[in-house]
Amino acid sequence: MTQDVITTDLKQVLKRLKLGPILDTLPDRLALARQQKMPHQDLLLLILSDEVTRRSPLRARRAVSRDICNVST
Numbered sequence: 001m002t003q004d005v006i007t008t009d010l011k012q013v014l015k016r017l018k019l020g021p022i023l024d025t026l027p028d029r030l031a032l033a034r035q036q037k038m039p040h041q042d043l044l045l046l047i048l049s050d051e052v053t054r055r056s057p058l059r060a061r062r063a064v065s066r067d068i069c070n071v072s073t
Contacts, residue, residue, distance in 0.1 A: 004030045025050055
């Protein structure tokens with residue numbers, strides 16, 4: 001099995017797009033895609049769905065913090 005190399009260019013682009021956390025799971029997702037012979041579109045959907053799931057609790061926490069600040073003022 002070949003090991004995927006995440007290039008510096010890819011890391012920089014993901015970080016610039018504020019998608020840096022994708023790098024935490026990308027090697028595992030690439031390995032899964034290879035094992036399952038997943039089409040590129042399905043891999044992209046999986047990776048982006050992971051990011052949406054990761055961001056959901058963050059969004060909720062920010063909303064609560066914002067509401068608390070609005071009540072305080």
